[in-house]
Amino acid sequence: QQQVKQSPQSLIVQKGGISIINCAYENTAFDYFPWYQQFPGKGPALLIAIRPDVSEKKEGRFTISFNKSAKQFSLHIMDSQPGDSATYFCAAEKTSGSRLTFGEGTQLTVNP
């Protein structure tokens, strides 16, 4: 059973555009939602994360929007740059005792 569903599988955006990646989760006990960024040939690395007590978190050009009632959260990349081209994974965790569950991943390509 896939507990975290991510879409789209791939995304192509022009430089300067907005990239949006969506995730939906099933387990209402999840209380921590990180995004990991993975460059080709490298392992994933934590990019930004949110807890459900806030609806939005912004760090530079990266913003997480969180909708608790819909059990959805999304990553927005403003002013997308070619250097943002990577695979992005959303994830969810119940901090009191489960392991991270990852989404399927989104391969983002930002064209110059």
Next chain:
Amino acid sequence: NAGVTQTPKFRILKIGQSMTLQCTQDMNHNYMYWYRQDPGMGLKLIYYSVGAGITDKGEVPNGYNVSRSTTEDFPLRLELAAPSQTSVYFCASSWGQSSYNSPLHFGNGTRLTVT
């Protein structure tokens, strides 16, 4: 600091062969993990360890074995390689149980092909 180091980077195995994927970390992290990454499938947890001498199964443990004799090392063993084990394998470590206050640190992966 080197962080999490995985060897080898690439490997081709024939069906039925065995091999060990090596993982070592120099951050004195208690928790270590093995994931496999397949296109469109995300990262699936194979095994994890909460400390030396303690290991437990993740989502997809069949066909794999692990051991944790030291804090630093967490090797993954494939005994009878099958084509379904063709994947990219990532080792990760963290200080604590929850990634909320202890994010995962990943190695750069081992790309394994079984033919």
